[in-house]
Amino acid sequence: MEWYDEVPWSKLCYACQKPFLHQESVGPNFSIEGRRFFLHQRCAELPREIPEHPLHPNHKLTLLAESPYRRDDELHCCHRCRKALVKFTYHCSLCEFDLHFSCAFIDTKLNHPCHPEHPLTLLQRPSIFSCDACWERGDEQESYICVDCQVWIHESCAFLPTTNYRKDHDHPLSLVYSVPNEFRRFGIPCDYCLRDIPSRSWVYYCGPCRYIIHLGCFEKYRNPRYIIHLGCFEKYRNPSDFGGSIESHLAKVMSRDNLVKFPTNDSAEVFNHVLRKEFGMEIVAVPERVKLRRCEHSIDSLDLQNVSNSKNNEITCDVCTKAILFSSGKCEECNYFFHFTCAQLPGELPVLYQWSSQEFTLSFLEDVRDKFTCYACKLDSNGYYFVAEKNYLDVTCALLPSRLIHKAHEHPLERTVGLETTHQKCRSCGDCFSFVFGYACFDCDFSLDYACITLPEIVNHRWDKHPLLLSFPPFSDRPGDFYCEICEEEIHPKRWHYHCKECNQSFHPLCIPRVLYRNFTFGGIFEFGSHPHPLKLAREGGYHSRCDSCHEPMYCKRVFQCATCWFCICFSCATKVSKFKTKVMFDEDIPPFNF
Template sequence: MEELKHFSHEQHLLKILEKAETDEIVQKSICYGCGAPVLSEPTYSCKECSIFLHRRCAEVPKDISHAMHPQHRLTLLEKPPNKEGICDCKGCGQSWGHFTYHCNTCNFNLDVSCATEDRKLKHPPHAHTLKFVPKPVKFECHACWERKKDVSYLCTSSRCPYWIHEKCASSPTIKKRKDHDHPLSLAYYLSDDYIAYEFSCDVCDKMIKPNDWNYYCGPCRHFVRLTCIETRDQRRRTVLERWLRRNTIMLPRDNYFKEVGRVRKWEGPLGPRRRFIMRAICGHPVVRLDVREHATARGKEITCEACTEPIVSTCYKRVTSNHFLHDICVMQQTALYHPPNPSCNVPSGKPKVELTSPASTYGFFKCDACNLDSNGYSFNCKGCSLRLDVKCGNLPKKVYHGSHRRHRLISAREYPVPNQTRCKGCGDFVTCLYFKCSRDYCSFVLGYDCALLPKRVKHRWDKHPLVLSFPPFFEQPDKFYCEVCEEEIHPRHWQYRCSECDQSFHPRCIPQASSSRNIKFGITTDVGAHPHALKLVPEGEYRSACSSCKASLYGRRAFKCTATCKFYLCHDCVAERSADTSTH
């Protein structure tokens, strides 16, 4: 015999009545859930207490969303929650003393009949009328696309499979979240204006498909998937999270190594590290000085030989030449472990990568972490060809980034990088090592090259500093265009922006953020075939060409004569001539 344990009668199990039993009591009994006669429909009873409950009343959901009260969910109670045990139903206006759907916040009441009767709904995104299905059923909802058991609305057309959760059908058209300044509007599909940009949810970072319900702010291009709208406000942080932020590198930064120094706690004497630096710069002695005084005397910016970043305070200088090093670069570790690489033959458990200085003044290398060229110091693996620049070598496994304030990011440490992974900064497929969100449900991915972009840069076309800005952009124009290349900037990709002048720039179009940002320009070298020294410049002039191989150098890195002659050499030709000179 079928039995049921029901919240309204927990002291005994309810048992289903046989048809013969139902016939005997049909004239006497009523259902204590809805107050209607038992009649001949399936009914549960408790013989000890002489009570009866329709099966349909026993199966009504414990809480529902209702079109008459969409702001809050209604909870099923055994009877109205007042002393008398009677209330007026807001649906039919009748006095009621049985099962009641109640909102405690608003003191709103619906009798079980009005709440679960054969309700039909004409919903905006669908052409047909929807019928309420009170019994919870597991199915894939056409609104949130989640497969879960719930009460629902089903299309009345026999040829239409449209089926949505009752909670989704009752979603408010306007929703406010504390992590966004403007109210969000409910959209039942992604507008054609937005499909081309492949927008993702600003809470979980999952891609929003064209037929996904979502909440959005049009002026800010801010989107939240329907299933994420109730996710708690991400501005609330626990004590642990605040502690982690104080003890974790925060990106982006104007001075990356200053941030490294803030977090890193150096242990032991600094003597061995300083001795290494002396040895790394060919054994020459170094002196400590204030670069601000030295730079004023020289009249130009001072750059660190190790990391190629500008030096703005005290530093170390080689006595016999103009080679400078940050304090933090002097004190950095000299050996480290690199990401897993099956081709590396160094035994596990031993440091694989050692810090080395450049072999020549003209040499470049490509960092295997960020895929950017550099001519500074590098970490080189003894067991494979892996080579890291100083910044990537010092980058910790866990960071926080301003573009993803909700969660901490962890280094994926995968080598080589898996395909079909897009960076949230530039939108391109990741070709370097990357950070991913520490939460499994969040698909945020950020390449090392974008993670290390500077916070502020300067450009000759704007008198103000340009700030690295992340979407959503509040009160933005319909479209952004780069002031340099004049191409449209994707509204969900990063950009350098001056709000005062209303100017936007691609990061790749700013020299301090381009693919050459880790190269120290201005260094000079001598080649035997030319009487003057050659200086490394970011790009050759219009119609300039290599004087040796005749390759065009316009827009490319080049070595230019420091005198008045228009003599250029490309990097390959400088390396070839320097090699020939060294053999004689």
């Protein structure tokens, strides 16, 4: 027999199949033909025979290392607890009387780390109570209780392992007897049932990943959510089954099911896919001549490499307001830029949602100060839109596919059409949204609203010289707390945000003007009588700039500004100005502000 100072946390006692509590971490180690196993010291010192046991006084009981019956024999069980026989059984061969050794020697007192003030007393009669560990009713189990403090837990909960594993998480989970402060501060729900966890509940959690699960959910649902539905399990298995990463798994699903991958910065590719696959339209990659609905002028092809655009300004499509990444078109007379796909949008779209009985008609705004709020993503826009029954949808939301694959989830997401009376929490921002404008994986209870589905994958910000990548939980590579560099508030550990690995900087999505105003095109210019110079619409004002009308700070806010005399006026004040004697134009020759 060899002694070890510490028993590995993953081992169970060979005799009682219960874990080693902290105060029992020292015990003997035995070896049989080179194989090690562990025993509690009390289990190693069990007597070989019991001459007269109170439950069987006529014959002696002999300790056996294994059950004397066949493993598939369900007729024989412990005569005290009526449960199946396991290792180390006291047996009477004459009467076929059997007792678990734990039932033969009952520990009436237990010093448990959940209640260090007093020992817990074993209550051997089944009682009706609410367990302080798992919050389940205990009416058929033995339990431990502290009468003075009214602490009452199941016997099975009392001997839970302090460290455990789940199939849907890569790291070991630690058992704690109350919700940790970092989870309590943000109100992080159970990762399985998504319900709030009482602060005094026992939970299993992983600190670096901010993963937490109810004790009840851990015991009841050993398998992850995505394998409960058999059809879903067979079609979309765990990425590890493919022998690769989550990226390789998503690539295979996307290729097999012909889905568009999100997040993306290439909106034209998404539009092209939807118009071709879901609306049956023929889209020309590079048409010889097209006309833009807004100006009806002839349009010429444009090579981005030959465009001398203004410094610090990206070229955006005046139809969908998204960045132009490849060759596109331009109207030389109006100085409009656009994707070729956006120039071929149909004038009407079929009924997209059940709440609308009319077709959606394509339209656009006339004045540079006009804007609308998209009914789906709730973001302001000044680009083209589809309207039906006074409901406005920007081009991006109107042309989202019915099914898509997202980097934040293992399975394809379905557009939740016709569930307008149902509300769910977005797993990205935590806000409640109507299921009409969302995507969901119902097997995993994973939902996203339109605003988060359309977040760009990569953005730039003046405070970081590197591209910022959209990040999803769990953030195991950044176990500490992280704060938004703009608003300086702590970022919720379960919320999506933009992050730069090189500089270790994080940002709330809506704190970045390029994300908040991603449905806006900038550069439009208008003139009015109160100011002698033209004003140019910019994404944000300077760090110390203020509106010359309402005197509100213009930093990170849309602003009309003058490049000649540094005059600026906020978007809200500009919309209040009378349009009398207002000249609208688009001019790329006026230089932007340098911040």
